[in-house]
Every structure is written in C-alpha cells, then in structure tokens.
Amino acid sequence: xxxxxxxxxxxxxxxxxxxxxxxxxxLMERASNSIAQWxxxxxxxxxxxxxxxxxxxxxxxxxxxxxxLYHAGYNCSVHMAFDKEQLTEExxxxxxxxxxxxxxxxxxxxSGNTVIIDALxxxxxxxxxxxxLLPIIDKVNSLRNSVISIDLPSGMISEYGxxxxxxxxxxxxxxxxxxxxxMLLPEAGEYCGEIKILPIGLSSQYISNEETSYHYIAPGFxxxxxxxxxxxxxxxxxxxALLICGARGMAGAAILATGSALRSGCGLVTTHIxxxxxxxxxxxxxxxxxxxxxxxxxxxxxxxxxxxxxxxxGCGLGQAPQTADALKQLLxxxxxxxxxxxxxxxxxxxxxxxxxxxxxxxxxTPHIGELKRLIGEWTSEEEKIEQVKRLAANxxxxxxxxxAHSMVCLPDGNCYFxxxxxxxxxxxxxxxxxxxxxTGLLARGYSSEHAxxxxxxxxxxxxxxxxxxxxxxxxxxxxxxxxx
Ligand SMILES: NC(=O)C1=CN([C@@H]2O[C@H](COP(=O)(O)OP(=O)(O)OC[C@H]3O[C@@H](n4cnc5c(N)ncnc54)[C@H](O)[C@@H]3O)[C@@H](O)[C@H]2O)[C@@H](O)CC1
Ligand SMILES: [K+]
Numbered sequence: 001x002x003x004x005x006x007x008x009x010x011x012x013x014x015x016x017x018x019x020x021x022x023x024x025x026x027l028m029e030r031a032s033n034s035i036a037q038w039x040x041x042x043x044x045x046x047x048x049x050x051x052x053x054x055x056x057x058x059x060x061x062x063x064x065x066x067x068x069l070y071h072a073g074y075n076c077s078v079h080m081a082f083d084k085e086q087l088t089e090e091x092x093x094x095x096x097x098x099x100x101x102x103x104x105x106x107x108x109x110x111s112g113n114t115v116i117i118d119a120l121x122x123x124x125x126x127x128x129x130x131x132x133l134l135p136i137i138d139k140v141n142s143l144r145n146s147v148i149s150i151d152l153p154s155g156m157i158s159e160y161g162x163x164x165x166x167x168x169x170x171x172x173x174x175x176x177x178x179x180x181x182x183m184l185l186p187e188a189g190e191y192c193g194e195i196k197i198l199p200i201g202l203s204s205q206y207i208s209n210e211e212t213s214y215h216y217i218a219p220g221f222x223x224x225x226x227x228x229x230x231x232x233x234x235x236x237x238x239x240x241a242l243l244i245c246g247a248r249g250m251a252g253a254a255i256l257a258t259g260s261a262l263r264s265g266c267g268l269v270t271t272h273i274x275x276x277x278x279x280x281x282x283x284x285x286x287x288x289x290x291x292x293x294x295x296x297x298x299x300x301x302x303x304x305x306x307x308x309x310x311x312x313x314g315c316g317l318g319q320a321p322q323t324a325d326a327l328k329q330l331l332x333x334x335x336x337x338x339x340x341x342x343x344x345x346x347x348x349x350x351x352x353x354x355x356x357x358x359x360x361x362x363x364x365t366p367h368i369g370e371l372k373r374l375i376g377e378w379t380s381e382e383e384k385i386e387q388v389k390r391l392a393a394n395x396x397x398x399x400x401x402x403x404a405h406s407m408v409c410l411p412d413g414n415c416y417f418x419x420x421x422x423x424x425x426x427x428x429x430x431x432x433x434x435x436x437x438x439t440g441l442l443a444r445g446y447s448s449e450h451a452x453x454x455x456x457x458x459x460x461x462x463x464x465x466x467x468x469x470x471x472x473x474x475x476x477x478x479x480x481x482x483x484x
Contacts, residue, residue: 001197001221002207003214003417004178006123006158012177015206027200028057028090032064034198035150035174039065039117040072043148047115048075050105052136054120054154055082055091061150062119063094070102077105081120081132107139116140116147118168120154123180129155129166141169149173152180153191160382162188169193177202179216184405184417185381186368213389215416217408217457225450229265238267239309239443243436244330246273246316247323248296251280253316253342256429256477257436258288260459263484264440266309272302298323306334312439314344315432323347328354337361337397337448341435342370349373360396361448365435367402389413398452402431406456408449416453420460424467429477434459437484458484 004012017024043049051066053059063078070076084092110116118140120133129137137155140147147170152158155167158180165188173183173192177200183192197216215221230237241261246254254273258281261269271281272291282290291302297320298313305311311334317323324347331338337359340348345366348354350373358364366374371384375391378384385407392399392409401407404423408416438455446454462483466475 001216001218002178002210002212003181003184003216004207004210004212006180008210008212009123009158009178009202012202012206012210016201016203019203019205024057024090025093028060028064028094031176031198031200032061032068034176034200035061036065036068036072038174038196038198039069039148043115045073045075047113047146048077048111049117050110050114051076051078051117052120052140052154053078053080053091054133055086056088056122056124057090058119058122058124058151058154060088060091060094061122062117063091063098065117065119065150066102067094067098070099076101077103079105079107079136081136107136110143110145112145114145116143116145118147118149118154118170120168122151122154123158125152125155125157128164134166137166137168146171147193149192151176152183156180156182156188156191158182160187160380163380167191172196174198176200179417181214184216184407186403187381189404213414215414217416217419217453222454222457225446225454227445233267235267238265239445240268240270240307241266241439241443242270242272242291242302242305242308242311243315243439244272244298244302244311244313244317245432246271246277246281247298247318247320248274248276250316250318251277252429253432254281255284256432256481257312257315257439258285259478259481260433260436260484261312261440261443262287263481264437264444266440266443269440270302270308272298295322298326300326301330301333305330306336308443310337310339310439310442312339312341312435314339314341315435317343319343319347319350324351328357331357331359335359337363337442339363339365339435339439339442341365341431345370346373355395358395358397362395362397363400363438363442363448363452364395364397365400365402365431365438367431371401385409385415389415398448400434400452400456402434406460408452408456410449418456418460420457421463422460422467422472424470424472424475425460425463425477425480427475427477430459430463430480433462433477433480433484
C-alpha cells in the first residue's frame, strides 16, 4: 500500500471529486460514514461522545460523524474551536445539519467515561499550533479519557517536522485511505496510538499513477510475494541456510536464530557455533546441523562456506579481534548475500573499510543504536531516512531499521514500513529470531527484497499472536518462534 504525502492526498481528494460523480461534501460523507461505522462497531452506546472540531474539513468530518452517531443512538456533544463564519464551506454545511439534540460543550466537567473524538486538525496543519487550538490540545492531553483521532492526531504534520510539535495524544487513530509517514516514525508515531486505516474510495487511477518511495506492508502484498511449496520437493529443493552465531555464553542467540530459520521453510539449517556450546543448540533443535568452531568465538569459516544458499551472521557473536578477521574473510569469499546483524554490524561500524566487502544484495538489520554506529547521529527523521537510503544504494543492499514499524529500505530507495508487531517484541532475542528467519527465507529462494519484507511482516505477526496469548509484558522472544 502506498504512503502518500498530505499534499498528494489533497490532490487525490481533488482528482476524485473532479473525475468521479462525487462532490466534496459527498466524499466527506463517505469518509464520515466509514468513521461512524468503525465507532459503532467498537464503542458501546453507554459512553458519551465529545467531538472537538476545527474549522477545516477535518472538523467537517467530526461534525458529520457526530450527526450520524447521534441518529444511531449515541449521546453526542460538540466543542467547536471556531465561530461559524470561520469554517470552510464543507464544515459549515455539516454544522447546519447537526441535530439540535447534539449539545454544545465548554470542555469543563468532562466525565471520565466520555470518549473524545478529535477532529481539530487533519492533513491541513501547517507549522506550530496556534491559538485557539493550543489550550484545547493541552487540556485533552491532561485528561485520562479515551481519545479517538480522525485522520491524524490533531497537530501532527503528515510527514516530517514533528519534533517539537504540540499533538493530541490519541489512543486510536482512524486514518483515511492511507497511513501517513509521520505515524510510522519514532519522532511522533506514539501520538497515534493504534492505527486503523479506513478506505474512503479515493480515485484508484490517481493513486496508481502517483509516485512515492514509501509503502506500508499490507497483507495483500504479502499474499502476492509468498511462494508456494512444491508437492514433489525434497530437502535439497528449498536451500541450505548457514547461521554463524553464539560466542561463549551466547548460545541463546544461536538457539533463537536456529529455531526461527527452521520455521522459514528452507530445506536445511546449519548453525556454526563454538564447540563448547554445541549441546545447548543440539538439545533444543535436533533438526539443525552443527558446524563447530574450535575457539569460544567465531574464529574461522566453516568448511565450504560458499556451498550454503544463504548465510546469516552476527547473533551473539561477540567482537573478538579474530572474529573481526573471520567476518572479513567471510564477506570477501562468499559471493552471495549475507544477513548481517548485531555484533557483525558493530564490527563493520568499527572497521569502516569492511563495508566495501559486503556482497551486493545483503541484508543489514540494525536497531537504532546499531544504525547510529553505522551512519552517525541524525538531527531529524528526514535526515535519518535519507542517510539510510544512501547507505542502501552504496552497499547495493537492503537495510532493515528495526523498531516499531520497522523500515525496510531497498537499494533503489523504496522504503517499506511494517504493519505488524507490538511493544512486547522490544525484548532481548527478538532480533535473533528475525535474523534466523530472514536467512532461512533467503535460502528458501526469496529475493533479498522479498525476504526482508516478508521477514519483518511475519516476525511482527508472530509477535502479535504471542501478545494475544501472553500479553505484551509476559511474551518473550522464544514465543515468537512458536507462532512463525
Ligand atoms: N473533500 C475533502 O477534501 C476531504 C477531506 N477530508 C478531511 O479533511 C482533512 C483536511 O482538511 P483541510 O485541508 O481543510 O485541513 P484541516 O481540517 O486539517 O485544517 C486546516 C485548517 O487548520 C488551520 N491550521 C493549519 N495549521 C494550523 C496550525 N498550525 N495551528 C492552528 N490552525 C492551523 C488552517 O488555517 C485551516 O483552516 C483531512 O484530514 C480529512 O479529515 C475527508 O473528509 C475526506 C474528504
Ligand atoms: K484529527
């Protein structure tokens, strides 16, 4: 699914209105019906609804939703931040249609069970928030009430520039047609709470012609790239993954990576670990083959390293000087993509020249700390993304920036944001599971691009299933393997 900018979405609205038999008011009504339907399905009628409305079309959405839900039997009140004369035409039209039973609220004495529907600002926001919206946003953020934002949490700028922005803190954001880039970035993404994308039928012709380098990984795309399994396959059909991991005391990382590789569908998995750690891996995953290192760290290449269909390196690897030498030897001698994680990334950051040895098509999986070591500090999200794009192009490799909505940056500059996963995955070992799984997918025959996209999506989905079973506090990285 494409992620369009606020300006592109405005243009998509305009194109739809000009080229399809639908007026601006009707499009707003369609969006509002979609929002109202979601609220009907998810909020009990016992909860009073308080709508905060601005003067633009986001406010128009709010007023239309208030009308629809009032007729559906909800107790609705509205706090309008502006006078009638200041409203856009669409917004005023919806104010005039508001039933008299929808009361007016002055924002005082809001009961604790009131659900606040935030329709102050949408994609039309520009720059720092001005009066009279500032105190309203402060007031809402000081309350403990549930907040549902329409399209965007009010104040959020659709793309960049949210560092010091005043934004409503929503529990749920019902965003229209597309997620917005800022929702997926750490700078302000937290303000959205849960994101629900509601289609409103903008012109599909316009959307397909519009260019963007940002995409949201939707289930439909995953269905398109997923490969089928041949009935007459044998263990040689789906490749042999090699994982190089686990220095002394770090067998856990090797176990997690091995377990997830075994879930990827590849034919064989070999794990290269220090001989002294072999029993741990062997006991948990007898299906894996072991390649043993005589040292208590990665000190030399496994025999015939080039015979493997894919190689993943880094989980629990340590940074011994001999390991750095062995890593260099690996990168210069195998002519195939390598999945590079954790300590392997740290070694590459410390040995700048080594990055020139990374085979094209490799997949680097840094978390934010590892990314900083690779590219240095950044001052804005925009700068970070531009630098990641530059690194991916220079290395001709895929870079996965791990975190909420992990970003998969391809060498051609296209960035795919993950739609699955949860905060329960922010725990030790989750990255090892991802590395093992992606290495397995590469062996299985996926391209680097598809292995990375499918990998982050399935990894996040497993996390969501684990969270359902154990909760985000209780789940741990080993649970992810069960659900892959
Ligand atoms: N036909 C359409 O155009 C549709 C629009 N839709 C809704 O319309 C929204 C976009 O509407 P608009 O473009 O009217 O914009 P908004 O409703 O987001 O608000 C724009 C208004 O906010 C004011 N404003 C901008 N920056 C501000 C700041 N920093 N501090 C205080 N006030 C500020 C502007 O003066 C302007 O009047 C979408 O987010 C969506 O909710 C949907 O109803 C779908 C159809
Ligand atoms: K809003």
